[in-house]
Amino acid sequence: MAILEIDNVNKTFGGLRALWEVNLKVEEGAVHAIIGPNGAGKSTLLNCLVGRLAPDTGRVIFAGREVLGHKPHEINQMGIARVFQTPEIFEDLTLLDNVMIPAMAKRDGSFRLNAWRRVAARAELREEAEQILEDVGLAEQRHVVCSALSRGDKRRLEMAMCLIQHPRLLLLDEPTAGMSRADTNATIDLLKKIGERGITKIIIEHDMHVVFSLASRISVLARGTFIAEGKPDEIKGNPKVQEAYLGGAQA
Amino acid sequence: MDAILLQVLNGLDKGGAYALIALGLTLAFGTLGIVNFAHGALFMLGAFTAVSFNKLLTLQKVVLDTAHKTPWGDPVEIRTPYVEAMFGDFGKFMVDWSVPLSILVAIPVMLLIGVIMERGLIRHFYRRPHADQILVTFGLAIVLQEIVKHFFGANPIPQPAPHIFAGSADVGAWLGLAKGTIVYPWWRLIYFAFSAVVIAAVFAFLQLTTFGMVVRAGMRDRETVGLLGINIQRRFTIVFGLAAVVAGLAGVMYTPILPPNYHIGMEFLVLSFVVVVVGGMGSLGGAVAAGFLLGILQSFASMNEIKSLAPGIDQIIIYLVAVIILLVRPRGLMGRKGVMED
Amino acid sequence: MFAKTARGDWLLFAIFTAVVLAAPILFAPIGAGYPDLLQKFAIYGLFAIGFNILFGLTGYLSFGHAAFLGVGSYATVWMFKLLSMNVLPAVVVSVVLAGLFALLIGYVSLRRSGIYFSILTLAFAEMSYKLAYSVLTPITNGETGLQVRNLAKAGVVNFQHGDLRILDRAFGVVEHGVPMSNLFGIKMSGWPGFYFCAAALIIGFFIAMRISRSSFGMMLRAIKSNQNRLNYTGVNTRPYLLAAFVISGMYAGMAGALLAVTDPLAGAERMQWTASGEVVLMTIMGGAGTLLGPVLGASVIKYFENIFSAINENVLHQVFSWLPQGVQDVVVSILSLFVGEGWHLTLGLLFMLIVIFLPGGLMEGLGRIVSLFKRGKAASDAAQNGQEA
Numbered sequence: 001m002a003i004l005e006i007d008n009v010n011k012t013f014g015g016l017r018a019l020w021e022v023n024l025k026v027e028e029g030a031v032h033a034i035i036g037p038n039g040a041g042k043s044t045l046l047n048c049l050v051g052r053l054a055p056d057t058g059r060v061i062f063a064g065r066e067v068l069g070h071k072p073h074e075i076n077q078m079g080i081a082r083v084f085q086t087p088e089i090f091e092d093l094t095l096l097d098n099v100m101i102p103a104m105a106k107r108d109g110s111f112r113l114n115a116w117r118r119v120a121a122r123a124e125l126r127e128e129a130e131q132i133l134e135d136v137g138l139a140e141q142r143h144v145v146c147s148a149l150s151r152g153d154k155r156r157l158e159m160a161m162c163l164i165q166h167p168r169l170l171l172l173d174e175p176t177a178g179m180s181r182a183d184t185n186a187t188i189d190l191l192k193k194i195g196e197r198g199i200t201k202i203i204i205e206h207d208m209h210v211v212f213s214l215a216s217r218i219s220v221l222a223r224g225t226f227i228a229e230g231k232p233d234e235i236k237g238n239p240k241v242q243e244a245y246l247g248g249a250q251a
Numbered sequence: 252m253d254a255i256l257l258q259v260l261n262g263l264d265k266g267g268a269y270a271l272i273a274l275g276l277t278l279a280f281g282t283l284g285i286v287n288f289a290h291g292a293l294f295m296l297g298a299f300t301a302v303s304f305n306k307l308l309t310l311q312k313v314v315l316d317t318a319h320k321t322p323w324g325d326p327v328e329i330r331t332p333y334v335e336a337m338f339g340d341f342g343k344f345m346v347d348w349s350v351p352l353s354i355l356v357a358i359p360v361m362l363l364i365g366v367i368m369e370r371g372l373i374r375h376f377y378r379r380p381h382a383d384q385i386l387v388t389f390g391l392a393i394v395l396q397e398i399v400k401h402f403f404g405a406n407p408i409p410q411p412a413p414h415i416f417a418g419s420a421d422v423g424a425w426l427g428l429a430k431g432t433i434v435y436p437w438w439r440l441i442y443f444a445f446s447a448v449v450i451a452a453v454f455a456f457l458q459l460t461t462f463g464m465v466v467r468a469g470m471r472d473r474e475t476v477g478l479l480g481i482n483i484q485r486r487f488t489i490v491f492g493l494a495a496v497v498a499g500l501a502g503v504m505y506t507p508i509l510p511p512n513y514h515i516g517m518e519f520l521v522l523s524f525v526v527v528v529v530g531g532m533g534s535l536g537g538a539v540a541a542g543f544l545l546g547i548l549q550s551f552a553s554m555n556e557i558k559s560l561a562p563g564i565d566q567i568i569i570y571l572v573a574v575i576i577l578l579v580r581p582r583g584l585m586g587r588k589g590v591m592e593d
Numbered sequence: 594m595f596a597k598t599a600r601g602d603w604l605l606f607a608i609f610t611a612v613v614l615a616a617p618i619l620f621a622p623i624g625a626g627y628p629d630l631l632q633k634f635a636i637y638g639l640f641a642i643g644f645n646i647l648f649g650l651t652g653y654l655s656f657g658h659a660a661f662l663g664v665g666s667y668a669t670v671w672m673f674k675l676l677s678m679n680v681l682p683a684v685v686v687s688v689v690l691a692g693l694f695a696l697l698i699g700y701v702s703l704r705r706s707g708i709y710f711s712i713l714t715l716a717f718a719e720m721s722y723k724l725a726y727s728v729l730t731p732i733t734n735g736e737t738g739l740q741v742r743n744l745a746k747a748g749v750v751n752f753q754h755g756d757l758r759i760l761d762r763a764f765g766v767v768e769h770g771v772p773m774s775n776l777f778g779i780k781m782s783g784w785p786g787f788y789f790c791a792a793a794l795i796i797g798f799f800i801a802m803r804i805s806r807s808s809f810g811m812m813l814r815a816i817k818s819n820q821n822r823l824n825y826t827g828v829n830t831r832p833y834l835l836a837a838f839v840i841s842g843m844y845a846g847m848a849g850a851l852l853a854v855t856d857p858l859a860g861a862e863r864m865q866w867t868a869s870g871e872v873v874l875m876t877i878m879g880g881a882g883t884l885l886g887p888v889l890g891a892s893v894i895k896y897f898e899n900i901f902s903a904i905n906e907n908v909l910h911q912v913f914s915w916l917p918q919g920v921q922d923v924v925v926s927i928l929s930l931f932v933g934e935g936w937h938l939t940l941g942l943l944f945m946l947i948v949i950f951l952p953g954g955l956m957e958g959l960g961r962i963v964s965l966f967k968r969g970k971a972a973s974d975a976a977q978n979g980q981e982a
């Protein structure tokens with residue numbers, strides 16, 4: 001069954017058609033990769049999904065509920081979490097705080113005035129937070145302030161921040177960009193591991209190694225529309241895809 | 252009809268002052284990205300340039316006239332300003348025209364102050380958060396006004412307009428209305444005309460010169476202009492100096508309308524900020540339009556008919572407009588979409 | 594400075610309480626050991642602690658908090674006039690009213706962020722100030738300020754001639770001379786006045802400490818750090834901000850109430866935006882976002898205000914009488930810029946220096962000194978042990 005249905009979404013910026021009649025179905029539990037040349041509209045599509053942008057027309061149904069028109073925090077509470085293309089973390093808080101916050105948001109909902117009890121006293125949250133930092137390999141640095149982290153570590157931290165919420169759908173915008181080969185492989189392993197927890201994932205990636213090691217399905221976006229969709233093998237041999245990439249590279 | 256016209260006129264001079272100050276604020280914000288809480292102090296410094304110039308001109312030579320005695324038996328003191336003693340009638344003319352003449356002094360003085368301010372302080376805050384900019388310029392404003400207070404005292408110092416501009420013009424008669432229906436002080440008309448000229452000059456400078464072109468491009472997209480390798484630093488300094496001159500001139504010419512004291516700048520600053528926000532942060536046209544608009548609105552709100560409907564409205568109309576604008580159209584009347592909207 | 598543990602917090606709180614309670618003795622050597630000044634430390638310290646909950650934690654810079662201070666003062670004096678000279682009902686009503694007022698202003702202002710938020714709060718505060726001077730004179734008594742008067746003759750309900758004080762009347766309190774605020778009979782002047790303010794400060798500090806360590810406090814910090822991320826994390830930031838705004842407004846209301854308790858008079862100038870600037874200054878000076886910083890900043894500023902504004906040229910001449918006459922005159926005329934009336938100049942300069950060189954305030958300065966000391970020690974340790982500390 002499809003957990004996410006994108007139905008005829010259009011988005012223009014001034015005269016630019018960033019998204020044009022975009023349709024997509026993502027199966028529950030799938031790892032769905034979206035690939036395409038630079039400027040194809042991949043991030044724009046994600047922005048529409050999480051409430052950062054409002055598309056001009058179209059519908060987005062997640063687990064039977066309309067997503068469009070909701071605020072970002074409401075969409076997150078529905079069970080969609082996102083890792084951004086440029087890391088969005090709480091730079092001047094510690095790693096532990098960074099993962100505690102999403103954990104609290106998951107547990108307490110979008111607002112709960114808990115102004116008296118010490119955070120540090122909430123042992124269950126803390127254990128969970130330390131566990132997730134362990135999973136992404138950042139446990140050592142849990143008391144470090146984030147601004148000191150490398151770009152790759154920030155990305156991993158952001159992934160941990162999303163994972164601790166046990167989202168039903170995880171959106172990853174170029175999760176390995178700027179990572180070393182070793183870090184990329186570690187990330188692939190991590191994503192495979194969380195695949196076992198049954199989280200549906202949409203991954204945007206330029207690195208084909210990552211795409212083909214993870215994706216169960218691939219959609220190709222070029223100049224704002226999907227031009228192909230299928231299993232990894234089908235996409236590999238698709239002439240339209242090659243043309244789009246070459247064309248995109250020339251433009 | 253004439254009542255409405257009169258209120259429009261009434262709003263023009265104040266609106267002119269708002270527009271001039273807001274213009275400088277917007278220039279500084281649009282090009283340099285600086286939120287300058289010391290901009291009102293520049294207006295105040297301009298006003299006190301006029302005061303100092305007048306003081307200088309009226310420095311008096313005291314001659315003792317031994318032929319005549321006061322009732323107390325002392326020789327009579329004859330006081331004549333040095334300039335009169337030196338230049339005769341021309342000296343008299345200079346004293347009479349001290350406010351308009353101060354403009355000539357104020358331009359270099361304010362330019363210098365602006366340049367020093369930018370080089371010495373503002374420049375180090377381009378990359379700091381807006382909150383820090385607000386705080387440091389707020390501190391500077393206090394410092395400047397306290398220095399002025401130390402030297403000029405706390406009381407307002409009236410400045411005379413030149414004699415020929417004393418009294419009022421019968422504006423109604425010009426418009427073919429009955430005599431005496433709309434009379435309006437000459438100097439306030441002059442102020443309006445003056446502000447219009449300065450605004451036109453600034454716009455011409457920005458539209459017609461290559462320098463202005465770069466500045467406008469910078470206001471649209473600061474990063475790109477920086478990338479062009481144009482020496483942005485020096486231009487920033489000049490833009491800031493220009494903003495200082497505009498604020499200073501607004502202050503000079505306002506002295507006959509409102510005798511300046513050391514915190515006149517603060518009062519205008521708060522209002523001018525509101526003007527900038529209403530006009531749209533970073534929009535020069537918006538700043539000017541909103542300046543006049545709010546000036547006129549304010550004078551309408553102080554009509555008795557309106558005050559009896561909504562008591563106190565004259566005190567808060569500007570703030571009220573700002574609140575409404577910010578809530579329904581955060582980018583302001585003429586602000587560009589997406590510029591600091593949240 | 595203190596570990597983020599519960600025990601560290603209790604220790605911090607215990608030391609804070611001890612210092613505040615012993616202030617009359619501790620501050621005597623620097624000439625501040627008298628109630629008038631110490632209660633100012635406490636009142637403005639409380640104001641700044643509250644302001645810090647908004648500005649220090651969320652980064653939202655309000656330029657209108659003096660409005661809540663003013664509301665607190667007016668409400669207190671009105672309660673004195675209407676109910677009783679007992680401070681408890683007055684304080685409670687003031688805090689609640691200031692909170693409601695903050696709810697209203699915060700609800701609107703928080704629809705924007707950044708400099709727009711600052712300007713909105715500034716606009717609201719200026720509106721309040723202007724209205725207090727004009728149409729609201731029946732409530733505020735305009736430029737004269739609102740004052741407590743003697744009890745009116747029975748049946749007279751005209752505040753020009755006398756106050757109502759329903760409760761006092763009901764309990765048959767007899768007034769001799771100018772009515773004084775009291776706590777069940779203990780007059781709120783002199784030392785009792787100070788200790789009342791000190792108690793408020795201690796409670797306020799404790800609450801702020803709890804907030805700062807709670808998950809609410811963590812959310813506020815997260816707002817300052819990256820509000821965008823917080824939204825995509827499922828947190829609705831606006832109610833958190835509004836809660837912080839209202840709480841800090843209530844602190845300001847409390848401070849305003851205490852000002853009126855120790856001197857039953859309320860004037861509109863308390864609401865002017867320069868007064869809002871002052872609390873910003875205190876918070877920054879001490880260290881925004883820290884627990885002790887705001888109190889420290891408020892005390893330092895009030896202390897120097899007290900000293901500097903008392904110095905005049907005569908005093909300076911005495912101090913520098915050992916210099917030759919000409920030099921003495923020059924030195925005195927330069928220094929006189931900064932003292933007496935010129936105290937505000939010093940304040941402005943101090944403000945600039947702090948923002949430029951020490952954005953973290955005095956607490957950061959102290960921290961630097963401590964770490965310098967530690968590093969010095971660590972370096973020598975490292976040299977001995979042959980390893981990096």
Ligand SMILES: Nc1ncnc2c1ncn2[C@@H]1O[C@H](COP(=O)(O)OP(=O)(O)OP(=O)(O)O)[C@@H](O)[C@H]1O
Pocket residue numbers: 013016018036037038039040041042043044045085
């Ligand atoms: N807020 C915006 N305003 C105007 N144009 C935008 C905006 N966001 C994106 N665009 C434009 O829309 C197009 C699609 O951008 P998008 O960021 O979605 O591409 P992408 O596929 O994510 O590319 P990349 O692989 O480089 O991340 C681009 O041409 C971009 O310039």
Ligand SMILES: [Mg+2]
Pocket residue numbers: 042043044085173
């Ligand atoms: Mg992208």
